[in-house]
Amino acid sequence: MPAPPDPSAGVRATRAGVAYAAAAFLWWGLAPIYWKAVGAVPPENMIAWRVLFALAVLAGLFALRTGGLAAARRQLGAAFGAPRTRRTLALSAALLAVNWYTYIWAMGAERVLEASLGYYVNPLVNVLLGIVFLGERLRRPQAIAVALATAGVAVLTAEVGRVPWVALVLAGTFGFYGLLRKTVDAGPEVGLAVEAILLAPLAAAYLVVLASRGAAGGHPPLLWLLIAAAGLITVAPLVWFAHGARRLTLATLGLLQYLAPTGQFLLAVLLYREPFTPAHLAAFALIWTGLAVFTWDLRRRVAVRPASVEA
DSSP states (O other): OOOOOOOOTHHHHHHHHHHHHHHHHHHHHHHHHHHHHTTTTOOOHHHHHHHHHHHHHHHHHHHTTTTHHHHHHHHHHHHHHHHHHHHHHHHHHHHHHHHHHHHHHHHHHHHHHHHHHHHHHHHHHHHHHHHHHHHHOHHHHHHOOOOOHHHHHHHHHHHHHHHHHHHHHHHHHHHHHHHHHTTSSSHHHHHHHHHHHHHEEEEEEEHHHHHHOOOOOOOOOOHEEEEEEEEHHHHHHHHHHHHHHHHHHHHHHHHHHTTTHHHHHHHHIIIIIOOOHHHHHHHHHHHHHHHHHHHHHHHHOSSSSOOOOOO
């Protein structure tokens, strides 16, 4: 007879999932500290280094897994051998590069608060993309949430006299990135590896040109160590997120995802002392209210089942 199911196994899996997902989102929430630390390096240089070091970390990760690099080569070969997958991942790689550049630039331009706004709005952007491209229907609570977030962006635009383009670019590129990754049969690490491989020639060529002009180096040893850490900074939270998503419901994962923009928000206001006016408070209050409605609706409707893993 098969052994009876362990009633505590589900609890342990959920606890492990919460730990993994919370670690990933907290890591992303504290990421501005790292990007501020490497602020002396131009954003375009950091993207190039990030791509190459992330690829190195992924290679090490693949080598430690069952089957090692041989299994990774088969997975990567399957991804590159499928024209539709290759084209989709090439487009997602371009979106990822734009997202990375905008985010890193925002860190150096004292726009951490606006970056956090982008990731608060991102779940609602995902709803709109699902309606437009996947034929999903907009439920009334979702419509209310989107309307409140739109009102928040409008309030902020009226206050500062310009559209918060950093937030909109971050939310838009990451939203479209997630939409594209839903359509390809590639796990988080394999998909990221393909994207890094596609970006690596451009990154390497750019750094070679910089080196030929004598503009690629000259950093102190500690800064070089921090630059090299970009690979781990990129890959580690992705792996944790993947492990967490396999063990959690979509509703639980949806709640935990707000740890990332909340961490960025608190750093912007409390540590970096970025301006936070009454108009900012009104805008964020509208967006937070919209997210509360969205999360309530998600928890009410999502069945208790493991979440799908997205990069």
